[in-house]
Amino acid sequence: MNSTRTITLFRAGLLNPIDSDTWVYIRDGICAVSKGRIIQCGPTNKIYRQFPNIEVISLDGTIMPGFTDLHCHWVQHDVQGVYSGELLDWLQNYIWPEERRFINESLARERAKAFYSDMLRAGTVMGLSFSSVHVGATKIALSEMRGDWIIGNALMAVNAPNYLTSHSCHRYDDLRSVVDDVDGSHYAVTPRFAPNLRAVDLRIAAEIASSRSLLLQTHLAESKAEVRWVKELFPEAKNYTDVYDRIGLLGSRTVLAHCVELDETEWICLAKRRAWVAHCPSSNEALYNSRMPLERLRQFHVSWALASDIGAGPSHSMLHVLQRFFAIHEAAGVRVTSEEGLYRSTLAGAQAIGRDKVAGNFMPGKRADFVLMPGRPRQNELSGWFRDLCVGTIAELEHRPLGTWLGGMQIEP
Ligand SMILES: [Zn+2]
Structure with missing residues (x-):
């Protein structure tokens, strides 16, 4: 032949x-x-x-x-850009009630199809996404997948409504049985963020991710109010980054969304652990009119790629993310180039999720x-x-x- x-x-x-x-x-x-x-x-x-x-x-x-989108919430696709304001209010008033609905599997299937379809229409073929707490919805997102995605059910133990925490698989046996049941090449351990988990839960997430060589995704230091709250919740930690670092959660297979409000010791820690940052310029702008200090990422040689963070980000289009990336940093006098924009929205994201040998x-x-x-x-x-x-x-x-x-x-x- x-x-x-x-x-x-x-x-x-x-x-x-x-x-x-x-x-x-x-x-x-x-x-x-x-x-x-x-x-x-x-x-x-x-x-x-x-x-x-x-x-x-x-x-x-x-x-x-x-494109590769290094951080988004597929379950928030339907409410993307509906509100801008304080993170914690937005979560409580809009996002958590919306995510609650994903216990309904026919809704989850319909939404998963729409998510992949819209992503492909906008040119995004790969990425890393949070699901809701529901394992059923997460498996539906994995089975409906078009493109190459890594997805995890959000782990939420505390400081959230019972209608979510009661479905969360943050306990050791629960998380292990989810991990046993999914394709590890498309699954990420997904502690939502420090305020929703206790140190014991974070340790379980870190241990299971590390023992199975799974990606781990979470949020870090998106707003000043969140940083203050974490300080109250974890008085033993030196700072927000240390909450994760002291239990061994940071490594080269960790992706941290945002990193807007870090001090110098935290940047040094991220660099040392070779953790990845998902930079979400349109989301930071929409919720706080804030800017992640790109010059610090560069100064400390921290690895990073761009992300939409829908639903806080107003659009799943990486062209929109790039538009805001160029505009926000240039307005602050920080040089950004087209070459960097393309790389950070394609190959860098592939590297972050371990797909650069096969795509990007x-x-x-x-x-x-x-x-x-x-x-x-x-x-x-x-x-x-x-x-x-x-x-x-x-x-x-x-x-x-x-x-x-x-x-x-x-x-x-
Ligand atoms: Zn997010």
Whole structure:
């Protein structure tokens, strides 16, 4: 059998993120795909010589890797952007009553389908998400998955309504039986945040994640009020970060959302533990008009990637996240570049969740998960073109991609 029969050639502009300072752009390129994987990318003339008799699919625009969203709450997709204000009020008045509804499995299934469909429409193919406390809803999100997601049921033991805590699997045997029952490559241990758990619960989460080599996701220092509350709840800890660190919860497989209100010793601790930060600029802006100090992340060489944090984030579109990322940091006089924006919304997120060997950019051997954007700029217009992709209303940005491909197959959102 002729093996070239299984090869598809996509001709378009190709934009490939390499690191935070570097991307590679080929204005007229071909991405050769076989059995869902990229086998080669390069200038059209060169690739076409290697595969002369294969039909070329010409795409009108530029392809780039599909986005990775390092922190979101799929169960809040329906209420994203409904409110801005104080975190703790927002949780109590909007989010927890909404998440309560996910005990209903037919609602959960309908919402999971809508979440994946909207994510793919917006060009997001991969990510890390919180579920509600309900194991049933979490399993539904795993079984309905389109793209490559890692999801965990939120663990909540205290300081929350009984209608949530009574369904939480924070106890050792409960959490272990959930972990035994799911595919570990798509599951993250998910303590909601320090105020919802006692030290004993956090220790259980850390132990189970570490013994099973699972990702662990939680929140850290999103607001000043939260930091004050954690100080009251955990007087023995030196600071918020130390609440997690003293029980061994921080490591290279830990993803911490926000990290807006940290002091210098906390940044040093995160760097030492090689923990990942999910930076959620649109969410921080929506809830507090606050800004995560990007210059501190850079100063202490802490690893990070971008995230929507829906529902606090007003949109699941990573183009919207990028719009706010550029605007917020530039308004504070902090330099950000288009190259960094692309890398932090694609490959960096893949690295954070351990998928960079199989996805995140156009290296041969990786999954052909990509998104088509309008326009095929000249080399000297590239950075401006990328910025222009991020200009517009939320509705425009959520629908800007012209198409999304998973494993070389164009998907119907
Ligand atoms: Zn969150």
